[in-house]
Amino acid sequence: MVKATIVQAVNMALDLELGRDRNVVVMGEDVGVNGGVFRATDGLQKKHGKERVIDTPLSEEAIIGTAVGMAVNGMRPVAEIQFSGFVYSGFDQLFSHAARIRNRSRGRFSVPLVVRTPAGAGIRALELHCEQGEAFFAHAVGLKMVIPSTPYDAKGLLLAAIRDPDPVIFYEPMRLYRAIKEDIPEDDYTVPIGKARIAQQGDDLTVISWGALSKFTLDAIQNNKVNAEVIDLRSIYPWDSEAVLNSVKKTGRAVIVHEAPRTSGFGAEIAATIAERAMLELEAPVVRVTGYDTAVPFARTEMEYVPSEKRIMDGVNKVLKF
Amino acid sequence: MVRKVIEKFEVEYLQVMDEQGNVDNSLMPKISDEQVKWMYETMVLSRTFDDKAFNLQRQGRIGTYIQFKGQEGSQIGAMAALEDKDWLFPMYRSGAALIARKTPLHQLLLYSGGDERGLLCSKDINNFPIAIPVGTQNLHAAGCAMASRFKGEKTVSLVFMGDGATSKMDFLTGMNFAGVFKAPCIFVCENNQFAISVSRKIQTAAETIAQKSIAFGFKGMQVDGNDVFAMYKAVSEAVENARNGNGPALIEAYTYRMCDHSTSDDASKYRDPKEMEEWKAKDPIDRLEKYMRNKGLLDDSYRAKVAEDAKNKVEAAVEEYEKTPAPNPEDMFTYMFAEMPLQLKEQLEEYRRLK
Numbered sequence A: 001m002v003k004a005t006i007v008q009a010v011n012m013a014l015d016l017e018l019g020r021d022r023n024v025v026v027m028g029e030d031v032g033v034n035g036g037v038f039r040a041t042d043g044l045q046k047k048h049g050k051e052r053v054i055d056t057p058l059s060e061e062a063i064i065g066t067a068v069g070m071a072v073n074g075m076r077p078v079a080e081i082q083f084s085g086f087v088y089s090g091f092d093q094l095f096s097h098a099a100r101i102r103n104r105s106r107g108r109f110s111v112p113l114v115v116r117t118p119a120g121a122g123i124r125a126l127e128l129h130c131e132q133g134e135a136f137f138a139h140a141v142g143l144k145m146v147i148p149s150t151p152y153d154a155k156g157l158l159l160a161a162i163r164d165p166d167p168v169i170f171y172e173p174m175r176l177y178r179a180i181k182e183d184i185p186e187d188d189y190t191v192p193i194g195k196a197r198i199a200q201q202g203d204d205l206t207v208i209s210w211g212a213l214s215k216f217t218l219d220a221i222q223n224n225k226v227n228a229e230v231i232d233l234r235s236i237y238p239w240d241s242e243a244v245l246n247s248v249k250k251t252g253r254a255v256i257v258h259e260a261p262r263t264s265g266f267g268a269e270i271a272a273t274i275a276e277r278a279m280l281e282l283e284a285p286v287v288r289v290t291g292y293d294t295a296v297p298f299a300r301t302e303m304e305y306v307p308s309e310k311r312i313m314d315g316v317n318k319v320l321k322f
Numbered sequence B: 001m002v003r004k005v006i007e008k009f010e011v012e013y014l015q016v017m018d019e020q021g022n023v024d025n026s027l028m029p030k031i032s033d034e035q036v037k038w039m040y041e042t043m044v045l046s047r048t049f050d051d052k053a054f055n056l057q058r059q060g061r062i063g064t065y066i067q068f069k070g071q072e073g074s075q076i077g078a079m080a081a082l083e084d085k086d087w088l089f090p091m092y093r094s095g096a097a098l099i100a101r102k103t104p105l106h107q108l109l110l111y112s113g114g115d116e117r118g119l120l121c122s123k124d125i126n127n128f129p130i131a132i133p134v135g136t137q138n139l140h141a142a143g144c145a146m147a148s149r150f151k152g153e154k155t156v157s158l159v160f161m162g163d164g165a166t167s168k169m170d171f172l173t174g175m176n177f178a179g180v181f182k183a184p185c186i187f188v189c190e191n192n193q194f195a196i197s198v199s200r201k202i203q204t205a206a207e208t209i210a211q212k213s214i215a216f217g218f219k220g221m222q223v224d225g226n227d228v229f230a231m232y233k234a235v236s237e238a239v240e241n242a243r244n245g246n247g248p249a250l251i252e253a254y255t256y257r258m259c260d261h262s263t264s265d266d267a268s269k270y271r272d273p274k275e276m277e278e279w280k281a282k283d284p285i286d287r288l289e290k291y292m293r294n295k296g297l298l299d300d301s302y303r304a305k306v307a308e309d310a311k312n313k314v315e316a317a318v319e320e321y322e323k324t325p326a327p328n329p330e331d332m333f334t335y336m337f338a339e340m341p342l343q344l345k346e347q348l349e350e351y352r353r354l355k
């Protein structure tokens, strides 16, 4: 066991996999000599060489598009997009190609690609450095989408993502990069994609969240001594509807907390699924606590956008008191 | 203070065989009679197929079809320079290239007939599936070539795109990455003068497309795309250079689309018919035929036999296509992921229940 933050856990996973599999390469802007703007790839180029930890020219579209070509030709690229707000110029390559090449070629070619990118507000960053848009990727059929919120899950999910035969978008919660330190195994382990984590057992309601907000949601629940089952979804596609439905059937109440804007956010998918499959077990309407349908405001206002403890508790109380 | 020229560039143009089929021996690539015959036979087969597919579309026997008439020379000349282990990144108009790269003809019909199995590719050859979004394939080719280089393999990647695609950033960033990483990637732009109705002059203020590679640090060349020998020579040289670790090349094949953009288009709305007449005189197949006749490689009986063989192959392909049973609709679920995720499994069950 070793104490690690999420950034360190990411670094450990990349280091381990670069050492284990010759076909794995890390690529992106500033990932080499500089070790990444968040230091997630610190020391990796020195250890594994310039052709395995590759400083690329500055083009998100080309980083993702060439990584697709590399993956088709037998490599396992782990591409870093410096901030998730910049992934969209590469979205065409993800949506139109990475996600479809297995299907288009009837299985002859596949794209074992990981796109890592820091996401979320709360670090007083510049415009478009604080977006969280998991629903775009969940809606892009053929992609997998995960967001760990603990160092343990960050390492285990990243290893699972790199070994996955299909493309995986790996969001890293920027606000938690260094906020938590926990003991994680130095050895190899994976956390399966598609499985949620029960962060706290409870009986009175189910609170579902992911990314940085899964920590702050748990904090809110614990600060207010609510007997809630708290689920960290971890995987957005595929998602663990079983864990969510089992919990909701037990508690009869559900609140979904996410940072992305509400309309067509992933919370809508979860709420619809609960309505379809657990309607009769519900004792209250499902409530969403989310970011607004606005641009993430600049630093002085951004925490007004991100669901706060007050807003989370408002949702919890609405559902409990219904 | 100083003001001076610090860089100067030149763009070469290559034509080996003129419109009468005369070749410049000092430029003629080393090529066996067998290879010349293969080129001719493949070009005739491609043209025969293309004409037939157009008719099949008009008869409602296949869906949208994209003709390549007039571009057989550039595609087949380029393909003659590749080995099977090399990678081809085709676009929707690369039918002649795919035929040259051993794609069974009935598969091309399946594709246009609305059947994904038309994109199946044998494991013995590296033909990537056809790119429908304009230009996007440039990045796949660049990345694939980067991987060849990182793995120390001697394979090259060759990608086709049209003149319209050169306005897109995937073309430009693809060349940029290939240049920086010295990737063995050959970019072949078939400049057929139009992107649907938009003329080449509206795509770029640059005099040639070939010169665009200069900004990315490697050579570009304009080639008579209706001269199969010039294409073969230019691509062969680029391939050899790339295999030897010297990085990418851009080749602008100067050609003409002797057909509508697609079976849904009517080019008479935007093209002067006189232009078509001028280009007919430069037809890549006629030109090769004249050369071969002069060289004694072609006589009337050989010509008739090649035409007959092509017709038979195409007829057999149509038959094969039309007797191919419908695909299994469940395949729409099968190939999304290596292992079907929960959500898809549930939807597949729903499909089975309600089909």
Ligand SMILES: Cc1ncc(C[n+]2csc(CCOP(=O)(O)OP(=O)(O)O)c2C)c(N)n1
Pocket (backbone or CB within 6 Å): B093, B132, B133, B134, B135, B161, B162, B163, B164, B165, B166, B192, B194, B195, B196, B257, B261
């Ligand atoms: C990204 C994208 N935009 C638009 C289209 C629609 N479209 C299909 S072909 C075409 C023209 C492309 O021209 P060019 O690149 O010169 O190739 P050509 O068709 O002439 O071979 C257009 C606009 C498309 N398929 N993809």
